[in-house]
Amino acid sequence: MGCRGDAARFGPVRTGGNGGFGVTLAYVLDGGMNDQPGAGAELYELFPSVQHTYQRIAEWTGIDVQRIFEEERQPGQEHRQGVGAIRQAAAVLGIADVLAEEYGITPAAVCGLSFGALVGAALAGAVERQDLFTLLMRLREVPSPATDNGPQAVAMLRIPYDTAPDDLLADVPDVYLSADLGKVGTGQERMVLLGGYRSALQEFGARFPAGALHVSDDHGAAFHSPLQRHISDFLEPTLEAMTFHDPRVPVHSCMERKALTTAEEIRDLFRRNPTAPVSVPHMIGGLEDGGTELGLVLGPAAFGTFQNASFPVVHVESPDHVFEAMTAVYDFGIELPSTEAGVTQ
Amino acid sequence: MKDVTEQIDQWLSQDIDAWTRRVVRRHFDPDTGSPYWLKRAAELAVDPRDITRYDELSAFGPMPLGDLRTLDPAELVPQAVPRPLTGRIWDSGGTTGNPCRVFYTEPMLEHRAAWRRWVIEREGFEPGRTWLQATPTGPHLIGHGAVDLADLYDGRVYGIDFDPRWVKRLLRDGRLKDAQEYTAHLTEQIAAVLEHQPVDYLVTTPALLQALIKARPELVARLKGVRLSGTHATPAMRRSFHKALGGGLVVVTYANTFGNTVGLPVEDDGALMPYLPNYPQVTMAVVDKDDWSKVVGYGEQGQVRLTVLHDDLFLPNVLERDLAVRYDTGPEWPCDGVANVKPLQVVRSAPEGIY
Numbered sequence: 001m002g003c004r005g006d007a008a009r010f011g012p013v014r015t016g017g018n019g020g021f022g023v024t025l026a027y028v029l030d031g032g033m034n035d036q037p038g039a040g041a042e043l044y045e046l047f048p049s050v051q052h053t054y055q056r057i058a059e060w061t062g063i064d065v066q067r068i069f070e071e072e073r074q075p076g077q078e079h080r081q082g083v084g085a086i087r088q089a090a091a092v093l094g095i096a097d098v099l100a101e102e103y104g105i106t107p108a109a110v111c112g113l114s115f116g117a118l119v120g121a122a123l124a125g126a127v128e129r130q131d132l133f134t135l136l137m138r139l140r141e142v143p144s145p146a147t148d149n150g151p152q153a154v155a156m157l158r159i160p161y162d163t164a165p166d167d168l169l170a171d172v173p174d175v176y177l178s179a180d181l182g183k184v185g186t187g188q189e190r191m192v193l194l195g196g197y198r199s200a201l202q203e204f205g206a207r208f209p210a211g212a213l214h215v216s217d218d219h220g221a222a223f224h225s226p227l228q229r230h231i232s233d234f235l236e237p238t239l240e241a242m243t244f245h246d247p248r249v250p251v252h253s254c255m256e257r258k259a260l261t262t263a264e265e266i267r268d269l270f271r272r273n274p275t276a277p278v279s280v281p282h283m284i285g286g287l288e289d290g291g292t293e294l295g296l297v298l299g300p301a302a303f304g305t306f307q308n309a310s311f312p313v314v315h316v317e318s319p320d321h322v323f324e325a326m327t328a329v330y331d332f333g334i335e336l337p338s339t340e341a342g343v344t345q
Numbered sequence: 346m347k348d349v350t351e352q353i354d355q356w357l358s359q360d361i362d363a364w365t366r367r368v369v370r371r372h373f374d375p376d377t378g379s380p381y382w383l384k385r386a387a388e389l390a391v392d393p394r395d396i397t398r399y400d401e402l403s404a405f406g407p408m409p410l411g412d413l414r415t416l417d418p419a420e421l422v423p424q425a426v427p428r429p430l431t432g433r434i435w436d437s438g439g440t441t442g443n444p445c446r447v448f449y450t451e452p453m454l455e456h457r458a459a460w461r462r463w464v465i466e467r468e469g470f471e472p473g474r475t476w477l478q479a480t481p482t483g484p485h486l487i488g489h490g491a492v493d494l495a496d497l498y499d500g501r502v503y504g505i506d507f508d509p510r511w512v513k514r515l516l517r518d519g520r521l522k523d524a525q526e527y528t529a530h531l532t533e534q535i536a537a538v539l540e541h542q543p544v545d546y547l548v549t550t551p552a553l554l555q556a557l558i559k560a561r562p563e564l565v566a567r568l569k570g571v572r573l574s575g576t577h578a579t580p581a582m583r584r585s586f587h588k589a590l591g592g593g594l595v596v597v598t599y600a601n602t603f604g605n606t607v608g609l610p611v612e613d614d615g616a617l618m619p620y621l622p623n624y625p626q627v628t629m630a631v632v633d634k635d636d637w638s639k640v641v642g643y644g645e646q647g648q649v650r651l652t653v654l655h656d657d658l659f660l661p662n663v664l665e666r667d668l669a670v671r672y673d674t675g676p677e678w679p680c681d682g683v684a685n686v687k688p689l690q691v692v693r694s695a696p697e698g699i700y
Binding site: 102103104105185186187188293301303307310311312314315317320321323324326327328329330331332333 | 519559576691692
């Protein structure tokens with residue numbers, strides 16, 4: 001199952017300082033739910049390589065290209081049940097293929113948040129693309145969890161930057177840290193996402209000034225928390241059947257400040273993704289540790305999330321962005337790793 | 346060597362509201378105003394001559410930069426300046442299409458030169474030294490700096506020319522290797538001068554300096570200082586430049602064809618790089634990316650909104666394609682500064698996004 005001949009195959013990184021990685025250019029992928037209809041369409045119109053990528057995704061998923069671009073989430077559907085994740089993953093892979101094939105740009109490391117981590121692993125060659133889409137299709141079929149304790153939800157909260165998110169929740173039942181999105185505003189605060197039962201989140205919110213903790217009406221899932229165990233259980237047979245490879249370039253984790261370099265570490269990333277909290281500071285910190293000099297944020301993204309990195313970041317989603325990425329690679333004198341002989345499909 | 350301190354002090358002591366009235370009245374004088382603004386006056390909701398405060402310049406809306414790409418630049422110069430106009434027209438970068446063009450009258454060039462003269466001394470560059478200016482020339486105002494160094498700072502100036510528009514075209518076409526070859530062509534020329542001539546200071550872009558450091562670090566190490574502008578420099582790059590110069594001066598400036606700034610001392614171990622605009626003719630605000638009229642709080646990031654208030658050029662609310670942090674310059678200076686300037690990208694919003 002799968003195909004190793006995808007366009008964006010990255011060659012081995014040059015070694016050097018920075019823990020042996022010598023990273024200069026990294027690809028950064030945002031979490032899910034950043035897709036919107038039409039995402040990726042401009043590059044699809046322009047580049048045959050992107051058209052080819054989408055065609056294969058359509059074959060693997062049974063969802064035709066038009067639906068991938070246009071289908072909207074139905075009322076009452078959870079995001080994972082729609083085609084949004086397929087659309088976002090396709091856009092990211094299409095952009096990576098354009099950069100590799102048309103412009104000779106490939107990264108020396110990849111890093112993704114949540115869903116982005118899974119796509120990043122595919123970019124790094126640690127999982128087959130077809131396997132990734134099989135997993136995403138399987139995700140659409142996960143049954144809803146038991147609702148004995150009421151519906152789940154996710155909430156946003158700003159806290160002082162020097163507050164440890166874990167300490168904040170030490171004595172709070174049924175509320176979990178889902179994601180640490182790092183610094184916001186002037187840098188005095190950090191944004192955290194909390195997952196839990198809606199009633200527990202609302203009760204916790206009463207400890208703060210009115211409106212400080214915002215429980216989302218759009219999402220009924222306690223992402224990245226133990227309450228998502230049913231997803232892990234449901235996906236386990238699929239993950240068991242997948243083949244994991246050592247990534248061709250390091251995959252920086254969103255769960256620890258760590259570069260993942262082995263197949264087992266990538267498998268662990270996939271297994272823990274539904275239930276373990278994720279962290280933008282861990283991602284950025286890991287990339288900084290690895291010596292990243294430029295980050296390209298590929299595909300649909302809340303771009304501002306990554307702009308507090310000490311290295312410059314450029315968003316790449318449209319043809320204009322590709323030019324901006326080229327300019328950044330040139331201006332910053334980025335040394336690109338070589339592409340493998342098999343860069344073409 | 347000309348002393349400009351008194352002139353700079355005089356500018357810095359101006360009341361911005363009074364200065365605004367002076368410039369707006371000059372450009373909207375029915376007999377001697379600038380043709381462009383007199384035509385625009387008819388479209389405005391307010392009578393510009395009623396504007397009494399700097400904050401009221403928002404009534405003009407964002408400056409339509411498309412106009413600057415097509416009109417005769419003389420249209421922006423008040424008729425009070427004798428016709429026919431004689432002098433130079435200067436272009437914006439022109440790296441993303443047809444450039445904006447403005448006419449600089451003699452007082453405008455003197456203003457720019459005076460600030461430059463004042464700031465390079467403040468930055469620590471010594472007068473009477475030898476410089477190599479490796480920057481674009483031709484329609485690019487930055488190239489005129491070589492004349493200022495010679496005339497106002499007793500400098501002896503070597504020059505290397507280059508064409509940034511060609512580089513951008515190569516990059517737009519995906520020809521990164523060709524662009525890098527052009528860079529090598531430039532660094533070889535720079536190296537040839539540095540190798541055989543007694544150069545103290547280098548004026549160039551951060552990108553070219555970075556390339557030169559990779560190609561000929563020993564030549565960079567011999568320099569007493571570098572003055573950089575034109576491409577984005579990160580705090581990490583700045584630190585690497587310091588290392589390459591081994592204690593020499595490293596100054597990164599922020600400027601464009603419409604207005605210059607003065608680099609203020611860096612803070613937080615180089616993580617914060619602030620700039621003060623050449624007040625009162627040039628002022629900058631940092632505004633919400635989605636609402637150009639809303640100034641963000643100090644320390645927050647937003648889009649740079651530049652206003653030009655020369656007697657001979659009025660450009661309110663120019664929305665730059667730059668992102669910066671609003672910087673509080675404190676009681677020593679009369680206006681806001683900007684810090685950590687970097688390119689602004691136009692990105693889609695994500696309606697469902699929670700991350």
